[in-house]
Structure formats: C-alpha cells, structure tokens
Amino acid sequence: MRLLTLCMAVFCSLFVGRKTYAQKEQPALDFITAKVKVQPDFDTKSITGTVQYTFDVKEATATFFIDAQRMTIAQVLLDAAVVPFTYQDNKITITEPLAANTSHTIAISYKASPKKALYFVPDYMGRDQIWTQGQGKYSSNWLPSFDDMNEKVEFDLSVVYKKGYEVIANGALKETKVLNDSLQQWNYDMTHPMSSYLVAMAIGIYDKVEETSKNGIPLVNYIYPEDSLDYKFTYKHNKEIFDFLVDEIGVAFPWQNYKQVPVKDFLYAGMENTTATIFSDAFVVDSIAYKDRNYINVNAHELAHQWFGDLVTETEGTHHWLQEGFATYYALLAERKIFGEDYFLYKLYESAEQLTALSQSPQATSLLDPKANSLTFYQRGAWTLFALQKLIGKANFKITIHNYLQQHQFDNVSTADFFEIATEVSGVELTNFKQQWLENVSFPSQQALAILTEYDFIKKYLALAGERTQPLAGKWGALVKALEFPVNNYLGQEAVYQLAGDTSQEAIAIYDKAFETNNIFVRQAIASSMSTIPIALKEQYETLLQDPSYATIEPALYHLWANFAADRAKYLEETSSITGFSDNNVRILWLVLALSTPEYNQAKHSQYFKELTAYTSPDHHFSTRQNAFSYLESMNAFNDQALLHLVNGATHYNWRFRDACRKILDDLLKKETFKKKYVDLKEKLSQSELEYLRRKMEL
Numbered sequence: 001m002r003l004l005t006l007c008m009a010v011f012c013s014l015f016v017g018r019k020t021y022a023q024k025e026q027p028a029l030d031f032i033t034a035k036v037k038v039q040p041d042f043d044t045k046s047i048t049g050t051v052q053y054t055f056d057v058k059e060a061t062a063t064f065f066i067d068a069q070r071m072t073i074a075q076v077l078l079d080a081a082v083v084p085f086t087y088q089d090n091k092i093t094i095t096e097p098l099a100a101n102t103s104h105t106i107a108i109s110y111k112a113s114p115k116k117a118l119y120f121v122p123d124y125m126g127r128d129q130i131w132t133q134g135q136g137k138y139s140s141n142w143l144p145s146f147d148d149m150n151e152k153v154e155f156d157l158s159v160v161y162k163k164g165y166e167v168i169a170n171g172a173l174k175e176t177k178v179l180n181d182s183l184q185q186w187n188y189d190m191t192h193p194m195s196s197y198l199v200a201m202a203i204g205i206y207d208k209v210e211e212t213s214k215n216g217i218p219l220v221n222y223i224y225p226e227d228s229l230d231y232k233f234t235y236k237h238n239k240e241i242f243d244f245l246v247d248e249i250g251v252a253f254p255w256q257n258y259k260q261v262p263v264k265d266f267l268y269a270g271m272e273n274t275t276a277t278i279f280s281d282a283f284v285v286d287s288i289a290y291k292d293r294n295y296i297n298v299n300a301h302e303l304a305h306q307w308f309g310d311l312v313t314e315t316e317g318t319h320h321w322l323q324e325g326f327a328t329y330y331a332l333l334a335e336r337k338i339f340g341e342d343y344f345l346y347k348l349y350e351s352a353e354q355l356t357a358l359s360q361s362p363q364a365t366s367l368l369d370p371k372a373n374s375l376t377f378y379q380r381g382a383w384t385l386f387a388l389q390k391l392i393g394k395a396n397f398k399i400t401i402h403n404y405l406q407q408h409q410f411d412n413v414s415t416a417d418f419f420e421i422a423t424e425v426s427g428v429e430l431t432n433f434k435q436q437w438l439e440n441v442s443f444p445s446q447q448a449l450a451i452l453t454e455y456d457f458i459k460k461y462l463a464l465a466g467e468r469t470q471p472l473a474g475k476w477g478a479l480v481k482a483l484e485f486p487v488n489n490y491l492g493q494e495a496v497y498q499l500a501g502d503t504s505q506e507a508i509a510i511y512d513k514a515f516e517t518n519n520i521f522v523r524q525a526i527a528s529s530m531s532t533i534p535i536a537l538k539e540q541y542e543t544l545l546q547d548p549s550y551a552t553i554e555p556a557l558y559h560l561w562a563n564f565a566a567d568r569a570k571y572l573e574e575t576s577s578i579t580g581f582s583d584n585n586v587r588i589l590w591l592v593l594a595l596s597t598p599e600y601n602q603a604k605h606s607q608y609f610k611e612l613t614a615y616t617s618p619d620h621h622f623s624t625r626q627n628a629f630s631y632l633e634s635m636n637a638f639n640d641q642a643l644l645h646l647v648n649g650a651t652h653y654n655w656r657f658r659d660a661c662r663k664i665l666d667d668l669l670k671k672e673t674f675k676k677k678y679v680d681l682k683e684k685l686s687q688s689e690l691e692y693l694r695r696k697m698e699l
C-alpha cells in the first residue's frame, strides 16, 4: 500500500498538466504569468512600474479586477488596447465582456508611494536599502497583484536601479543591462508559479558568497561588505542545513536557486520569499554572538518554508499551521542535527510547558483557529507533527510528507489534504489524533509528556525540576550531581536556577562547582540569576567577564559594578572594548555605568554621554536605539538630540519599536519641561513626526 501510493504520486506529478488557480472572488479567471518592470526611487520613497499579466478565462465574464492599494494608475491595456477602468476599494476593475476559453493580456502602468510592504531604509553607512515584505502586508501596496493566496502566478521581475547596488529578486538572474551612466536593469526569471505575498526584492550594498548544494542548487548568501568577518558565523552550517532538509523532506528543492539577504530594521526574524529569504541583520553575528543568538533556527525555518508555504500554500488562515508548524518542526530537526538531541528535546519540552500554560488562559485556541497566536501555529503545529511521526512511524511519516508535496506541488492545501494522505499511507485511523492535536482548544499535555518521557534526558531533567520546591538541604546531593562532569547544559542550568541566589555556605559550595564546570550556559545562569555576590564567590564571579558570551558579560558586569563599588573602575577598564550583540547591549550598559561612576575617567564623561545619545539615532538598528532610549529614560537624561530621535522612533514602521518609543514619549510629555522643549524643537521635526506630536500636545 505504501509503495503503491508513492509510485502513483510520482506518476501523477510527471503527467499532470498545468494546475489552474482560482481566487475565491473571481473563480472564472486564472492569471498565469506576470512580467513586472519596476524602478524604485529612494529619495521620494516611491516606485513606478508596469506589470503585464497573461490570463485565461474559464467562464465568460463581464468584469474582473486586480488588487492595488493607494496607487496612481496611469494606464490599463487589455490585449494591447487602452481600456477604461475604475479604481476604488483598492481594486483596479475592468468591465469588458470576455468569452469563455479565451486567453488575454492585461498591462498596468502605475506609481506608488507605499506606506507598507515596500521599505526604504538607509543602511548603517547611509547607503540606500530597499526591501519588500509581502506576508501580512500585501504586495499589492507596491505591485498590482493578488491578495488572495489561491492565485499563483509565475512572476518575472525586472528592476531598474543605480549601478553599484545589488538587486535580489525571486528566481534566477538572467541578465543585467547597463541603461546609462547611472542606471542598470536586473532581469530575474521564475519557472514556476507562486502566491503574490511571496514576490520580493531587496536592494542594497552587499557582497555575496556562492555555495552549491549537494544536488547542485546554487546557494547565494549576501552580507554587508563591512561585515565580511562575520560571514562564516552568520552562515555557519548553511550548506549542511540545506542538504539535510532536502534529504529529510525527501522532495527535491523546488526552485532554481536559494538566496538569503540580511536587511536593516526588518519587521520579523525572516521571511521565506520564494528563492529569496530576507532576514533581520540582527542575525549577522560574530564568533561570540553566534553562541547565544545565531541564525541557524531562522535559516532552517525559512528554508523549510520553500516547500511548506511556497510550494504548497495554505488555502486560508485556518490552515496556517501547514506553513508555520511545518517550518518550525523541520527547523528543529535541522537544529537537532547540529546541536544534538538534548537541545531538540529541551526545545520541545519548553514549548510543551508554554502551550500547557496557554491552554489554561483565555487566549487558548485550537490549532485550526485562524486567529490562533503564533505560539499555537508554530509550536503546537510542530508538536503535532512530532506526535504524528511517533504515532504512524518514521517511514510512514516520510512517505506522507513526500506524497503530500508531490500531489499538491505549486498548489494550495488544507489540513484535510494532508490528513487524507497520512491516513492513506499509514492505514491508521487519525480521527482521535486530529481531535486532540488540532481541534481541541486545550493542548494535549499528557500525550506530550508521555512522548517526552520516553527519553532518558527528559526523565533526568524532570526528576531534577521536581526538586524545585524542596529546601536546599533536601536536594543538595541532586544539585551537586547535576553539575558533575560532563555537565549537561540544561541540567546544569536547572541546578543553578534552583539555587536562586542563595548565599548560604551550602549554596556557595554548589556555586563553586558550577563555576568550575566551565560550561558557558551554566555560567550564564549564574551571571543572570545571582544579583547579590557573596565575598567568597567574588573572585570566581569576576571571571564571568571573560566568558565568550555577551549574554553572560552584560549581567555579570552590572552585578559586579553594583556589588563592589571599590572595584568599579577595574571592571569598566576590563570591558571597555566590548560591543556585544547587534543591539550593543554590553557597550550601552558600559556607557551608563561609566557615567554613573564619578571616579572613572571623569574627563571623558561628556564624550560617553555623546556616544550614548548617538545610539538613539536612525543610523543604528532599532534594537540599539530602543536600548539607548530606555537607559536615557531611567537616567532622566534626554537631551535635544535624543528627544528628536524619540519622535522619529515613535513614527517608525516597526510597530514593536514604535510602541516602545511612544510609551517613553508619553511619559516624557507628562512633564511641562519636555513639552516646552518640543515647542522649541519643532522646526527640526519632519512632517509626519510633527503630525504625530500634534496628536499628543499643542504645537
């Protein structure tokens, strides 16, 4: 049965003709190809372009539309002739009788100044950076296209931009043409269709490194030239992840190539645009940041989406787990390959705990609720696949995945499509399984626990975690044992967290042992959880400042500075050249502490303050700015420059950062002094900043 299903699926995929795609609102039409030519303009944050679609009419129709938001439409040509159109409710509508079984072209010339989906962001050196984000934002903000994911089109993008820049878009770069002294055209070509939300481009100054996968797929990895030393840590295990996922999924990579581009102030961690993942440059890491905040998970997650999301796309939000749950699960499998089984199991344990807690809250939903939160779509989705694999067996699971992708390639899918195949392949009745894992609101914690406790590591971990409520005397031996060589990252951390900063003689003996493990994660747990440092541990604690982990150094520096006033200058001297993560966590803390230490380099304090304030500027990543803003607020030290940058932050497109800035701004505006300051500064605000501030105060 299994083999037969497999063969039939392969047979189908070889002989089936082109799939047709129907949008829910206009099932009579099928759009097939798109020739897009666009020219973004950085200075005016606008884009002009043309898009020509070919389409088939399946049933006679009198009218049809294309989605386009807030654009100026210059002209519409139907089969090369100018036609009238209406443009309202974000739709370009053409009213023209079209007979059944005919094919046509429609070409639209337009201009747009998108408020979202296309972003113009100066990079750290002040150079142009332009990139798109379709999912959740609608590509129809910059390209007349289809908001309905069920319409899949083969999009070929041509982009005109300044010479010297890299232009990355979906598909294969066919040619670059020099148009004149300053402009160049980049022609990209796709060979298969995709939903409009996956259409993408990124423009910036980049170096690129090409690898080739085991099966010959070009992998092109972009990096800012100034970050070239971080390349090997950012893209560590890149080819290994790619080759692993191709094997594990069991279906060849569906597209011509795979490109990855970091961008500044990205909205999410990463986005799986077909063949062209865009990711946050916060994941561009050095050898030290790699240990705590590497790109591995996001790399594998977005890559897995090239199959789950891009090749097979949900028909609607109800089935969102078919994208996020699958990408999360396969990323976890890739991480298991790199970081080992304990890592894999601990992540599953952690998410099971979070999902159990969510189950007991009013926010709990089933996995098939289109309004489910991301914990549900991602982690419960991944758990569902892990549990299914346990239930039907590895071989059946792999054949299910293979047949599902083969039968529905370049198509849209529902949960029923997937389970139909799983049931057929495995011969297992899955009604109960679906009820528990997908349909019930509560997460099946007992089943998850039963699966996890098949593993020795989890048994040991849970036994240790079971000691949490015990007094130290009752669990001393268990904690010591957890720190014995070779220490396990998670058991060791758990032992330290259970000490909870206890400074008794008995606890100090265990801390001694924890320091001596030399395990970076165990030591990190000490740095973050011990705020009162007993003299007996001072010397050991000071060695944390040399650990190769910015997540260790930041709290260690703060706690040492707070505990031992006499040694503040020494600690500052020792850490004066450390920047930290991409949010400058160590450097910004360092500046704040230096400014709060009168005896340390007093002559340089004004320089330190200048540097701290400069971190609030748009030249920096928003996480750096957010860090600087919060410290300035707690120091009550906003100067004119920081005040201006704060309003700029309050109008930023990234809502998390924007909201953080707005909250600080609201607090400042409670004081008359700051209101007066803003009145004096108003000439220096941009139009949109001024408009925002006028909603908050008289200006």
Ligand SMILES: [Zn+2]
Residues within 6 Å of the ligand: 301, 305, 323, 324, 327
């Ligand atoms: Zn995802």
